[in-house]
Amino acid sequence: MRVPDEPQQRRDGRSTDTRERIHDVALALFVQKGFSHTTLQDIADQLGLTRAALYYHHPSKEQLIASLIQPAKDDVDAFLETAGCNDASPREVIEGFFDLNYRHRLIFLALVRDPSGLGAIDSSGWVTTLASQAQELLAGDDPSPDQRIRAVVALNGLSRCATVLPDIPHDELRRRSIDLALEIIREPSSEPSDESSDSRS
Amino acid sequence: MRVPDEPQQRRDGRSTDTRERIHDVALALFVQKGFSHTTLQDIADQLGLTRAALYYHHPSKEQLIASLIQPAKDDVDAFLETAGCNDASPREVIEGFFDLNYRHRLIFLALVRDPSGLGAIDSSGWVTTLASQAQELLAGDDPSPDQRIRAVVALNGLSRCATVLPDIPHDELRRRSIDLALEIIREPSSEPSDESSDSRS
DNA sequence: GTCTATAGACCGATAGAC
DNA sequence: GTCTATCGGTCTATAGAC
Numbered sequence: 001m002r003v004p005d006e007p008q009q010r011r012d013g014r015s016t017d018t019r020e021r022i023h024d025v026a027l028a029l030f031v032q033k034g035f036s037h038t039t040l041q042d043i044a045d046q047l048g049l050t051r052a053a054l055y056y057h058h059p060s061k062e063q064l065i066a067s068l069i070q071p072a073k074d075d076v077d078a079f080l081e082t083a084g085c086n087d088a089s090p091r092e093v094i095e096g097f098f099d100l101n102y103r104h105r106l107i108f109l110a111l112v113r114d115p116s117g118l119g120a121i122d123s124s125g126w127v128t129t130l131a132s133q134a135q136e137l138l139a140g141d142d143p144s145p146d147q148r149i150r151a152v153v154a155l156n157g158l159s160r161c162a163t164v165l166p167d168i169p170h171d172e173l174r175r176r177s178i179d180l181a182l183e184i185i186r187e188p189s190s191e192p193s194d195e196s197s198d199s200r201s
Numbered sequence: 202m203r204v205p206d207e208p209q210q211r212r213d214g215r216s217t218d219t220r221e222r223i224h225d226v227a228l229a230l231f232v233q234k235g236f237s238h239t240t241l242q243d244i245a246d247q248l249g250l251t252r253a254a255l256y257y258h259h260p261s262k263e264q265l266i267a268s269l270i271q272p273a274k275d276d277v278d279a280f281l282e283t284a285g286c287n288d289a290s291p292r293e294v295i296e297g298f299f300d301l302n303y304r305h306r307l308i309f310l311a312l313v314r315d316p317s318g319l320g321a322i323d324s325s326g327w328v329t330t331l332a333s334q335a336q337e338l339l340a341g342d343d344p345s346p347d348q349r350i351r352a353v354v355a356l357n358g359l360s361r362c363a364t365v366l367p368d369i370p371h372d373e374l375r376r377r378s379i380d381l382a383l384e385i386i387r388e389p390s391s392e393p394s395d396e397s398s399d400s401r402s
Numbered sequence: 403g404t405c406t407a408t409a410g411a412c413c414g415a416t417a418g419a420c
Numbered sequence: 421g422t423c424t425a426t427c428g429g430t431c432t433a434t435a436g437a438c
Binding site for chain 1: 235237238313314315316317346347349350351353354357358361362365366369373374377378381384385
């Protein structure tokens with residue numbers, strides 16, 4: 001009888017392998033069809049398993065979704081905290097916003113396609129908070145219609161570029177998107193973009 | 202026995218009134234909760250009816266959805282045809298794209314929130330076609346990464362402004378959004394915006 | 403035109419064998 | 421760790437009375 005103390009083993013005895021394969025397949029399906037249109041049957045089929053087997057690794061569909069969302073939420077919370085305390089510059093907000101959207105682009109895509117997934121996490125509204133906070137950091141707390149429009153277009157553009165243009169190399173995509181966003185909100189940085197501000201993800 | 206030839210009466214004898222009330226309530230719920238999360242029970246409840254009554258006016262949920270989407274699809278098809286034949290100027294593309302998104306902003310919001318509604322219409326993909334065709338009209342058929350990014354940001358910004366900023370008066374929203382989109386794709390119109398190009402919706 | 407009642411399908415979740 | 425079998429709930433859609 002071989003002792004189960006090889007790699008890919010966790011304290012509770014569940015092999016991490018299947019659990020992560022479930023994560024990968026589930027995330028891909030959630031992006032394609034949304035959370036609620038993806039059944040546990042779909043996930044199990046693509047893995048060659050049955051629904052019941054999934055319940056050995058995750059206590060419910062809701063907690064499976066939550067475990068996929070949690071890292072993104074933690075990252076967003078950390079960003080909002082640091083950007084909120086020290087009032088961040090437009091460039092800092094825009095760079096951080098792009099990096100957040102790029103690093104978690106798959107789960108963000110899934111959440112945009114089907115916001116019902118937010119119900120899986122207790123403190124929902126963190127995505128709305130990110131949007132409104134970033135908007136306020138860029139446009140101020142009493143913005144004119146023009147400032148509001150520019151903030152909406154800039155942030156929404158960053159988000160879309162980070163998620164739907166995967167064939168453009170990351171560094172080029174990041175540089176061009178951020179420069180364009182700064183143009184849009186009229187950041188008076190005459191020099192287009194110094195050599196710094198490299199990738200983070 | 203009174204003859205049914207009064208107003209709000211159609212050839213098949215069904216009063217248009219209830220049918221349109223169903224349309225209005227259904228569209229509002231579809232925007233709020235998505236197509237698949239909105240049950241016929243939800244719609245019937247808000248109208249003070251039962252599920253079965255809805256089936257008198259619409260043969261199925263799918264056809265109810267289709268009847269809501271059809272006008273938007275027809276409008277999009279017409280726009281793509283006229284813009285495709287005569288190669289339209291960037292301003293024409295941008296104005297037409299904004300007007301489409303504004304005129305049908307409710308159904309577009311619902312479709313973005315829950316694309317499964319597209320399954321209700323035979324030729325799906327018309328929404329993807331609108332996006333890719335508009336992008337090509339703005340950036341050309343072999344665009345550089347910079348041109349692609351600018352087209353994505355400009356069109357996506359137009360769409361978002363038309364749908365999520367309803368508190369800004371239409372004429373101002375239209376003018377500012379279109380001017381900003383033209384800035385983004387570097388339309389060399391030095392004069393910001395002449396007096397023409399008024400509302401269409 | 404609207405109702406009650408129910409058929410039929412699908413999904414999440416649990417129980418228990420192996 | 422994975423399986424079969426099944427329960428309970430929800431939803432679309434139909435049948436038939438009024």
